[in-house]
Amino acid sequence: MTADLFEDIHTSEPAHQTLAPGAVLLRGFAREAGAELLAALDTVLAAAPLRHLVTPGGHTMSVAMSNCGPLGWVSDRRGYRYSREDPLSGQPWPPMPENWRALAARAATEAGFSGFTPDACLVNQYQPGSKLSLHQDKDENDFSAPIVSVSLGLPAVFLFGTPQRSDRPQRHRLQHGDVVVWGGPARLAFHGVAPLADGDHALLGRRRINLTFRCAGQAL
Numbered sequence: 643m644t645a646d647l648f649e650d651i652h653t654s655e656p657a658h659q660t661l662a663p664g665a666v667l668l669r670g671f672a673r674e675a676g677a678e679l680l681a682a683l684d685t686v687l688a689a690a691p692l693r694h695l696v697t698p699g700g701h702t703m704s705v706a707m708s709n710c711g712p713l714g715w716v717s718d719r720r721g722y723r724y725s726r727e728d729p730l731s732g733q734p735w736p737p738m739p740e741n742w743r744a745l746a747a748r749a750a751t752e753a754g755f756s757g758f759t760p761d762a763c764l765v766n767q768y769q770p771g772s773k774l775s776l777h778q779d780k781d782e783n784d785f786s787a788p789i790v791s792v793s794l795g796l797p798a799v800f801l802f803g804t805p806q807r808s809d810r811p812q813r814h815r816l817q818h819g820d821v822v823v824w825g826g827p828a829r830l831a832f833h834g835v836a837p838l839a840d841g842d843h844a845l846l847g848r849r850r851i852n853l854t855f856r857c858a859g860q861a862l
């Protein structure tokens with residue numbers, strides 16, 4: 643093997659896959675940092691435990707959720723919204739770990755959205771069979787900022803459509819360490835996650851954890 647070839651293999655950027663104008667899949671972007679990111683997860687979840695939220699329609703979600711950062715996304719019979727307090731404890735959400743915030747900002751920059759300063763991080767836990775129906779992230783006050791979504795643990799099939807619900811979504815396999823960023827013309831794209839297949843991940847066992855970073859808006 644020549645020295646040049648060796649260098650190429652080991653210094654090459656993670657593959658970037660454009661899903662749509664404004665939407666990029668950064669394969670493996672968080673793989674190296676994965677274990678470090680997960681080291682902070684227990685602290686976040688000890689303060690704000692995972693729970694299955696109820697939708698305004700009365701359906702209990704199969705994905706278990708929590709939040710960290712100044713604002714957290716919640717759902718109940720009254721609707722979807724961002725809240726400064728965890729409704730379970732009445733306390734502010736736990737702080738967003740600095741290495742999570744920094745990773746999200748780097749991913750956004752890599753995808754062409756510099757200056758990303760998330761004020762909300764939704765933690766989603768999928769177990770075998772958990773799924774997330776097609777939806778838009780539109781409860782934020784600021785659509786000029788992108789969404790940064792980090793996948794950890796078991797692989798999942800990510801559904802990524804357009805801002806029109808009737809358009810059939812693309813399907814992409816997301817693995818541990820993959821990051822998807824969508825903003826600009828893709829900011830209101832419908833997206834979701836197909837039912838999680840069972841498996842055993844070295845760091846997370848039978849789970850997939852997704853961290854979704856948003857700018858929900860200072861005005862809230």
Ligand code: SIN
Pocket residue numbers: 764766774791793800833834835852854
């Ligand atoms: C979400 O849309 O909030 C989560 C997407 C994912 O789990 O990949």
Ligand code: FE2
Pocket residue numbers: 777778779833
């Ligand atoms: Fe979403």
